[in-house]
Amino acid sequence: xxxxxxxxxxxxxxxxxxxxxxxxxxxxxxxxxxxxxxxxxxxxxxxxxxxxxxxxxxxxxxxxxxxxxxxxxxxxxxxxxxxxxxxxxxxxxxxxxxxxxxxxxxxxxxxxxxxxxxxxxxxxxxxxxxxxxxxxxxxxxxxxxxxxxxxxxxxxxxxxxxxxxxxxxxxxxxxxxxxxxxxxxxxxxxxxxxxxxxxxxxxxxxxxxxxxxxxxxxxxxxxxxxxxxxxxxxxxxxxxxxxxxxxxxxxxxxxxxxxxxxxxxxxxxxxxxxxxxxxxxxxxxxxxxxxxxxxxxxxxxxxxxxxxxxxxxxxxxxxxxxxxxxxxxxxxxxxxxxxxxxxxxxxxxxxxxxxxxxxxxxxxxxxxxxxxxxxxxxxxxxxxxxxxxxxxxxxxxxxxxxxxxxxxxxxxxxxxxxxxxxxxxxxxxxxxxxxxxxxxxxxxxxxxxxxxxxxxxxxxxxxxxxxxxxxxxxxxxxxxxxxxxxxxxxxxxxxxxxxxxxxxxxxxxxxxxxxxxxxxxxxxxxxxxxxxxxxxxxxxxxxxxxxxxxxxxxxxxxxxxxxxxxxxxxxxxxxxxxxxxxxxxxxxxxxxxxxxxxxxxxxxxxxxxxxxxxxxxxxxxxxxxxxxxxxxxxxxxxxxxxxxxxxxxxxxxxxxxxxxxxxxxxxxxxxxxxxxxxxxxxxxxxxxxxxxxxxxxxxxxxxxxxxxxxxxxxxxxxxxxxxxxxxxxxxxxxxxxxxxxxxxxxxxxxxxxxxxxxxxxxxxxxxxxxxxxxxxxxxxxxxxxxxxxxxxxxxxxxxxxx
Amino acid sequence: xxxxxxxxxxxxxxxxxxxxxxxxxxxxxxxxxxxxxxxxxxxxxxxxxxxxxxxxxxxxxxxxxxxxxxxxxxxxxxxxxxxxxxxxxxxxxxxxxxxxxxxxxxxxxxxxxxxxxxxxxxxxxxxxxxxxxxxxxxxxxxxxxxxxxxxxxxxxxxxxxxxxxxxxxxxxxxxxxxxxxxxxxxxx
Numbered sequence: 001x002x003x004x005x006x007x008x009x010x011x012x013x014x015x016x017x018x019x020x021x022x023x024x025x026x027x028x029x030x031x032x033x034x035x036x037x038x039x040x041x042x043x044x045x046x047x048x049x050x051x052x053x054x055x056x057x058x059x060x061x062x063x064x065x066x067x068x069x070x071x072x073x074x075x076x077x078x079x080x081x082x083x084x085x086x087x088x089x090x091x092x093x094x095x096x097x098x099x100x101x102x103x104x105x106x107x108x109x110x111x112x113x114x115x116x117x118x119x120x121x122x123x124x125x126x127x128x129x130x131x132x133x134x135x136x137x138x139x140x141x142x143x144x145x146x147x148x149x150x151x152x153x154x155x156x157x158x159x160x161x162x163x164x165x166x167x168x169x170x171x172x173x174x175x176x177x178x179x180x181x182x183x184x185x186x187x188x189x190x191x192x193x194x195x196x197x198x199x200x201x202x203x204x205x206x207x208x209x210x211x212x213x214x215x216x217x218x219x220x221x222x223x224x225x226x227x228x229x230x231x232x233x234x235x236x237x238x239x240x241x242x243x244x245x246x247x248x249x250x251x252x253x254x255x256x257x258x259x260x261x262x263x264x265x266x267x268x269x270x271x272x273x274x275x276x277x278x279x280x281x282x283x284x285x286x287x288x289x290x291x292x293x294x295x296x297x298x299x300x301x302x303x304x305x306x307x308x309x310x311x312x313x314x315x316x317x318x319x320x321x322x323x324x325x326x327x328x329x330x331x332x333x334x335x336x337x338x339x340x341x342x343x344x345x346x347x348x349x350x351x352x353x354x355x356x357x358x359x360x361x362x363x364x365x366x367x368x369x370x371x372x373x374x375x376x377x378x379x380x381x382x383x384x385x386x387x388x389x390x391x392x393x394x395x396x397x398x399x400x401x402x403x404x405x406x407x408x409x410x411x412x413x414x415x416x417x418x419x420x421x422x423x424x425x426x427x428x429x430x431x432x433x434x435x436x437x438x439x440x441x442x443x444x445x446x447x448x449x450x451x452x453x454x455x456x457x458x459x460x461x462x463x464x465x466x467x468x469x470x471x472x473x474x475x476x477x478x479x480x481x482x483x484x485x486x487x488x489x490x491x492x493x494x495x496x497x498x499x500x501x502x503x504x505x506x507x508x509x510x511x512x513x514x515x516x517x518x519x520x521x522x523x524x525x526x527x528x529x530x531x532x533x534x535x536x537x538x539x540x541x542x543x544x545x546x547x548x549x550x551x552x553x554x555x556x557x558x559x560x561x562x563x564x565x566x567x568x569x570x571x572x573x574x575x576x577x578x579x580x581x582x583x584x585x586x587x588x589x590x591x592x593x594x595x596x597x598x599x600x601x602x603x604x605x606x607x608x609x610x611x612x613x614x615x616x617x618x619x620x621x622x623x624x625x626x627x628x629x630x631x632x633x634x635x636x637x638x639x640x641x642x643x644x645x646x647x648x649x650x651x652x653x654x655x656x657x658x659x660x661x662x663x664x665x666x667x668x669x670x671x672x673x674x675x676x677x678x679x680x681x682x683x684x685x686x687x688x689x690x691x692x693x694x695x696x697x698x699x700x701x702x703x704x705x706x707x708x709x710x711x712x713x714x715x716x717x718x719x720x721x722x723x724x725x726x727x728x729x730x731x732x733x734x735x736x737x738x739x740x741x742x743x744x745x746x747x748x749x750x751x752x753x754x755x756x757x758x759x760x761x762x763x764x765x766x767x768x769x770x771x772x773x774x775x776x777x778x779x780x781x782x783x784x785x786x787x788x789x790x791x792x793x794x795x796x797x798x799x800x801x802x
Numbered sequence: 803x804x805x806x807x808x809x810x811x812x813x814x815x816x817x818x819x820x821x822x823x824x825x826x827x828x829x830x831x832x833x834x835x836x837x838x839x840x841x842x843x844x845x846x847x848x849x850x851x852x853x854x855x856x857x858x859x860x861x862x863x864x865x866x867x868x869x870x871x872x873x874x875x876x877x878x879x880x881x882x883x884x885x886x887x888x889x890x891x892x893x894x895x896x897x898x899x900x901x902x903x904x905x906x907x908x909x910x911x912x913x914x915x916x917x918x919x920x921x922x923x924x925x926x927x928x929x930x931x932x933x934x935x936x937x938x939x940x941x942x943x944x945x946x947x948x949x950x951x952x953x954x955x956x957x958x959x960x961x962x963x964x965x966x967x968x969x970x971x972x973x974x975x976x977x978x979x980x981x982x983x984x985x986x987x988x989x990x
Contacts, residue, residue: 031893038901039889039908041836041876048835131826132819213840213848213902213936264838264902265936297841519900519937689896692939720845720934728927728940 025600026532027748029685032524033539034262034517043262046217049232051290054219055084057283058134059276059293060124060141061303062116065152065374065713066163067145069115069123076140077126082133084287086141087279088124089113097282099168100248103272103490104348106339107168108377110275115148117165117337118376119715120302122275127283127291150374150713151175153802154311154334157371165337165372175372177335182353182430183365191326191363195317201401204782204800205390207309207334207375207707208700209301209717210382211725212518214264216304217294218277220284228255229284233277236266236516237556240493242548244273249281260546266518267697268381271342271558272305302718305342305378306707309334310390311802314398322408324417326363327356329394333370333379340377342558343386344488344495350386351479351647353430357395358439358477358651359417364429374713383694383758385480385559392476396763397780400473400770404779410473410767411452415443418475425646425744432479434649435743435751436679442739443475446653446675449737455657463775468660470772473653474764480752481564481648482555490555494643497561498552499569501530501577502637505623507616509536511573513545514554515566520754521686522562526570528682529748533574534581535601535615552639560650560752563682564743569642571747576638581618584636587629588613588621648743648751650678654695656764660772665791667703667769672761673735678753679742687753692734694757700726702765706784706801805869809834810878818865824858825849827865828875836876836905840934847933850906851875857913859932876905879912887950888912897946899937906933911947920951 024030037043074086089111092098099107112123124141128134149163156162157175166172192198218233229251235241238258246253263270276293283291295304311332317325333349335341343350349368356364380386399417403410418439419426426434447453455471462469485494500512511530515522522545527538544550554566578598585603586593589611596603603618605611613621622628622636657671674691681687704724707717717723742749762783769785770778773793781789781798792799806815809832816831828834828851837860840848849860852874879886888911891897898904907930914921914929921929926944935943 032896034901035893035898038898038904039876039885039892040880041834041905043836043901045835045838045902047829047839050830050833130830132821211936213846213900213934214838215840263900264840265900267936297843297846519898519902521899685896689899689938689942692941693899693937694939696936696939719843720841721843725934725936727931727934728944729931731940733923733941733944734939 024528025535025537027528027682030524030528030538030683032521033527034521034523045214045262045264046219046232046234047294049219049261049292051219051221054290054292055127055129055283055287056131056134057125057127057280057291057293058131058138059122059279059299060138061299062112062119062121062123064116064145064147065119065150066148066165067116068148069112070144070146072124073142074124077137080128080133080137080140082129083126083137084129085127085283086124086137087111087282092282097278100273100278101491102338102340102377103342104339105345105491108338108340110278114168116145118374119713120299120376122279125279125283127287152373152709152711152713154332154371154373157373165374177339177370177372178348180349180368181366184363184429185365188326188328188363188365192315192317192328195325196320197318197402197405198315199398199401199405200313200315201398201780202800203312203314203394203397203780204802205308205310205312205393206783206801208307208382208705209707209723210267210269210307211301211723212265212267212269215295215297215300216270216274216276217292218280219290219292220280221290222281222284224288228257229281230257230259231281232259232261234263234270235260236270236518236558238516238546238548239514239553240490240555241273243493244491245281248278258548260516263516263518267383268307268342268558269305270518271381272340274304298719301707301723302715303376305340305381306336306376307378307382307384308390309379312390312394314394316398316402318402322406322413322416324359324361324402326361327395327398328364329355329366331366331368333368334373334375335370335379336375336377337372338377341379343380344482344490346487347386350380352387352391354388354428354432354477354479355391355394356428356430357392358419358475360419360423361429366430375709383697383755385478385755385759386482388478389759389762392759393763396474396476397766400767401779411443411447414473414475415440433646434477435646435745436741437477437649437651438739438741439475439651442651442675442677443653445737445739446655446673449675449735450655450671450673452655466662468662468772470658470660470768470770472656472658472764472766472768472771474760474767475653476760477649477651478560478756478759479647479649480560480755481644482559482561483647484645485643493555495555496641496643497554497566497569498639498641499566499573500552500639501573503577503619505620507536507619508540510542510544511570512551513543513566513570514552515557515562516546517557520557520562520690521683525682525686526567529567529570530574533571534578552641560754562752563750564648564746564752565642565644567750568644568747569640572642573638573640576640577636580632580636580638581615583629583632584618584621585613588618645745648679648746650676650751650753650756652676652756652760654760654764656768658765658768658772660769660790665787665794667785667790669699669732669765671735672732674757675737675739676753676756677739677741678756679740679746679751680749681738681740682750688736690754691736691757694755695734695761696726696731697758698761698765699731702762702783703785708802803866805866807868807871807873809873810875820864820866822865824860824863824865824868828860834875834877838902838905840902845934848903848906850909850933852909852913857910876909879908886912887953888915888947891946891950891953895942895946895949897938897943903933903935907935907943911950914947915951915954919954923948
């Protein structure tokens with residue numbers, strides 16, 4: 001571990017912590033409005049919900065990866081004195097609820113009927129008077145399984161002799177899920193044919209899991225008098241969930257109220273609808289009582305949305321002096337037993353198409369095949385921005401492989417190939433239009449903060465002494481803020497976001513969002529956005545979110561889309577209110593609208609600063625006695641639905657320093673410098689926290705975390721005993737800095753940032769480890785770089801983890 | 803069985819099953835839901851409370867074992883409406899995001915400062931290493947605890963005017979050889 005060097009605080013582009021001005025009227029550092037309840041233990045999370053008569057639900061899960069269900073005997077469980085209900089797949093099938101649609105237009109079993117397809121799959125559920133009794137009763141259910149051969153290795157899933165997992169799909173005779181391609185194959189092949197240098201490397205991004213500290217859960221409360229379902233749930237997308245429940249369960253949408261209370265972290269894990277939610281709803285419908293389902297950690301790890309699991313053949317073509325010409329990749333994607341990937345419908349591989357990264361190249365091509373295996377569904381989660389983690393890892397790893405072959409400094413190679421600032425908006429060879437970027441200053445700042453040249457000198461000295469020190473660089477371009485509704489929808493729901501702002505007579509306000517924070521600080525930052533636009537102090541603005549009865553429709557929070565989409569909506573709705581306020585102000589001041597000037601919080605008469613009315617004065621007038629200008633209704637409020645014209649493309653330059661113990665092969669991340677550029681910065685303190693969290697994810701994925709399976713399909717990462725998440729001892733004190741390149745199309749120039757660090761940090765760490773292992777002649781080693789795997793690499797066996 | 807214990811200074815008696823975990827007793831029976839449950843293998847530490855002043859993972863203690871003892875939860879951290887410096891430090895230094903690990907982290911932090919009022923960053927990291935946070939990356943938690951230590955050092959200086967204690971916190975410095983937190987301590 002190391003300390004933050006003094007010099008970082010001297011530079012305005014570096015975030016310093018000491019400067020804590022607490023309540024700006026608008027953007028700037030501001031302490032969080034949500035903290036006072038959390039530090040008192042007064043947050044309200046799903047498992048905190050207690051309702052009169054509430055029952056508890058527990059799910060029986062498959063012990064096998066692949067097996068036919070011959071029979072399910074629930075008689076002993078039903079006889080348990082505290083059990084109210086036992087439900088099997090067969091019972092759900094009678095109601096047409098045994099299967100549900102996934103976010104990728106596949107179907108997933110709510111409870112298995114014909115067979116189980118992954119270990120941990122839902123087979124039956126029990127509703128009982130308390131959570132202990134519900135668990136007891138699970139032990140009393142007797143399921144007779146006929147074991148089938150599992151498909152575990154993604155590389156053999158398409159072999160002719162592979163058992164067919166999805167025999168529920170009509171005419172399905174193999175485990176093929178989908179094919180996808182992007183870019184120009186012929187043009188890319190032509191460039192590769194004339195390149196001086198071609199480097200090819202097989203790169204695995206292993207299966208990991210977002211593992212939020214709070215697991216998934218729900219409380220369903222169906223009121224059979226007024227026919228209304230209230231569902232508290234751990235959802236990142238409450239409105240989308242409401243609509244899907246209406247479609248799946250056949251309940252009218254206006255009779256469904258989804259409440260996402262405080263959520264103990266999401267990280268993409270809480271985007272999909274899980275069988276447990278549906279079971280809780282069914283449990284409440286059948287018992288007439290509120291029913292709580294709260295999964296435990298093992299259930300979370302083995303059955304809810306995993307992340308990554310891409311096997312990538314990366315190829316890069318370049319001139320001998322280091323000009324990158326083209327990138328080509330073939331990907332084998334493991335989607336588990338059901339395609340539950342949360343991605344816009346037209347993007348089955350998410351935004352993996354941005355794998356050309358931050359470089360101006362001539363051609364690119366990707367061909368992907370996705371397959372079914374006997375594993376839990378998922379894929380898009382864990383701050384991946386719809387597969388950009390994989391895309392950035394691929395390009396940043398393969399660029400380092402090229403640097404290795406060319407014997408070039410990896411920083412110099414990147415600097416030579418960056419898209420130049422005047423090229424923005426930049427159309428990539430795979431069809432993405434980057435909005436803005438100024439990459440070189442970001443890279444230079446990162447190198448300056450890290451003391452890059454000194455680090456290389458230190459490394460040379462240490463290498464001469466036989467010590468293993470590595471320096472890794474990652475420069476990434478993100479693509480966040482899904483998205484333009486002409487291209488992007490989730491199951492037919494356009495990816496726009498509503499926002500509603502209402503100013504009360506006394507000048508206090510309430511803003512209602514469609515997005516759903518899981519700790520990212522929306523209650524604070526959205527108040528700051530509105531405050532900046534309309535001059536009402538943030539503490540006078542209540543941010544309402546997470547209740548579908550109380551907030552406008554929108555697609556929720558994931559893919560770092562809140563600031564790009566909903567943040568834009570908040571700024572624009574405030575401007576709409578301000579436009580109306582201007583009309584009222586002109587009447588109050590008896591001047592024409594053209595004679596008015598806006599300064600934050602008040603309209604002034606041009607040339608006469610003493611003649612002014614504040615937004616609070618206007619609010620009272622809007623609700624008060626006396627006439628308003630012709631055509632102006634009473635009240636001061638507006639609503640909006642914002643459809644973004646493009647994504648935002650934040651970028652960053654990360655430098656990681658690792659030391660490897662030559663005796664034990666243990667990797668220590670000694671320093672990590674992260675310079676991020678997310679355009680306009682709404683709250684630097686919160687951005688910094690987002691970056692810190694994401695960097696820690698990177699250390700976890702690069703060095704510790706993996707969900708693996710044995711040959712029988714047993715999940716080997718099913719608890720925190722095996723699925724290792726960094727503690728305070730595995731991460732350094734982060735060093736951060738920033739540059740500002742606003743998004744030209746966003747109302748306040750802000751880009752998303754929440755996932756940048758999770759996307760950008762794993763390649764920096766792996767590049768550092770591989771760099772440290774250079775004396776061993778190693779060009780690539782796969783994550784997670786645990787001591788045993790690094791040791792194997794040092795012995796010349798850098799084998800893939802799967 | 804019947805169990806009686808003192809929770810946040812108040813005596814409570816409840817009829818419980820012998821197998822009931824303390825975390826569920828606090829949450830489900832006493833509605834003290836600040837204490838969280840984040841794993842099933844005693845790793846995450848979101849359930850940390852004090853048993854007679856000692857931080858324990860309440861998912862790994864039977865409620866019955868707490869019978870006759872003092873339990874303090876996050877709800878008992880503020881006194882007389884005054885937030886503990888640790889609570890203020892977490893707010894001032896952005897030591898929390900989703901807030902799920904926060905109660906446990908603060909209980910450990912308070913216990914640490916009661917034993918060692920001026921811990922190094924390394925000692926703080928060691929002290930909270932039984933607890934997982936998924937949001938903050940820990941650095942701001944370390945700073946939060948240092949903020950609280952500095953705040954308390956400042957308070958002591960004010961109370962004893964001639965005490966020349968150096969109230970400066972050791973911001974950012976991490977010692978190479980972190981010592982583990984000494985056992986024992988006050989129940990306060």
